[in-house]
Amino acid sequence: MLRLTFLIRRKRDLSRADMQRYWLDKHGSLVAGHSRSLGVLRYVQVHTTDDDHSRLPGRRGEMEEPYDGVAEVWWESKDAMVEATRSKEGRQVDRILREDEEHFIDLTRSVAWFNYEYPQVNPTPENIVATERSSLVKLYFPLRHLESLSVEEAQWYWRTHHGPVIRRQAHGSGILRYQQVHRDEPELTAAINSSRGSEIEPYLGHAEVWMDRNSMGNPTPENKAASRRAYEDEANFIDFERSSMFLTKEHVIVDHR
Template sequence: MLRLTFMLRRKPSMSREDMQRYWLEEHAALVAGHSRTLGMLRYVQVHTTDDEHEKLPGRRGKMEEPYDGVVEVWWESKAAMIEAVSSDDGRLVDRLLREDEEKFIDLKHSVAWFNYEYPQVNPTPENVVATERSSLLKLYFPLRQLDALTMEEAQWYWRTHHGPVIRRQAHGSGILRYQQVHRDEDQLTEALNVSRGCEVEPYLGHAEVWMDRSSMGNPTPENKLASRRAYEDEAKFIDFARSTMFLAKEHVIIDRR
């Protein structure tokens, strides 16, 4: 299954609250109305919260500013996505969406990429969602690799070494669900960013973690040890200064899986 991640920054003239309101109350209906034309299986808006995100990095030091939200879209396959968006109707819908995006998104400072998921801690069914009314939060961690590593080397280490580190201590960390989402399909990614006028370098991918707010910052010995182990292993492949981290709530607009 192919997935799109589109990290959004709001227009400078808008507050985060106003941007998220327009996105959810106006733009979501436009996407939903044309979702079958674009072949979408699932469409989710991830809205950054008003939590004190500057405290999240901890020992990771100074990181990039959090984004204001994330568009998430799933297709059955790469072929299904290409067939849908390259049709005459698909191209027309894409232009309509782009015109509306310009009303609330600072496209130049936003960035999108296509990717594939690698579940690490995953309940069955996959029904852990950080809805607005629940106490759950989704931690978003878009990351870039150290300069000494290629994309392939960093993703391999992330998947085969870091994944097991987090899985072994998930319970002590309060993790309910954890996925690695690795960037891929670079030609499609480049074409999408060019079409949207995005000038930000795409990330290596992102980690996403679901947890209950009550478990965050819980200074138990297990939590402290898990946090230290995670950081020590992250430092082997992540360039923290070119990565970011923020908390969010999910709005599931379409789910046809």
């Protein structure tokens, strides 16, 4: 399954609340109405919360400012996506969506990439969603790798070394679900960013973690030890200053699975 991650920064003249309202009420309906034409399997809006995100990095130090949200789109396969979006109707719909994005997104400061998921802590059925009314939140961690590593080396370490570190301590960390989402399909990624005028370098990928707020407020000794081990291993492949971290809520707009 192919996935698109689109990190969004709002236009400077909009508040986050106004931007998210337009995105959900207006743009979300527009995407939903054209989802079949685009071959979209699933479309989720991930809205950044009003939490104090400056506290999240902890010992990681200074990180990039949080984005205002993330658009997530899934297709059954790369071939299905290419066939649908490059058809005459698909190109027309993309033009309509891009024109509407300009009403609320600062496209030059936003960035997208195509990727594939590598589930790490993944209970079944896969129905954990950090909805607006639940106590669940989804931690978004778009990350860039150390310059001393190639993309392939960093993704290999992330998948084969860091993944097991987190899996072993998931229970003590309060993690309900954890996925690594690795950037891929460089030609498609370059094309979508070019079409939207992005000036931002795509990330290596992102980690996403679902947690319950009730387990975050009063960290246990196990939580603290797990956080320390996670950070120590992250430092082997992540450039923290060029990465970001923020809490979000999910709005499932389309789900044809």
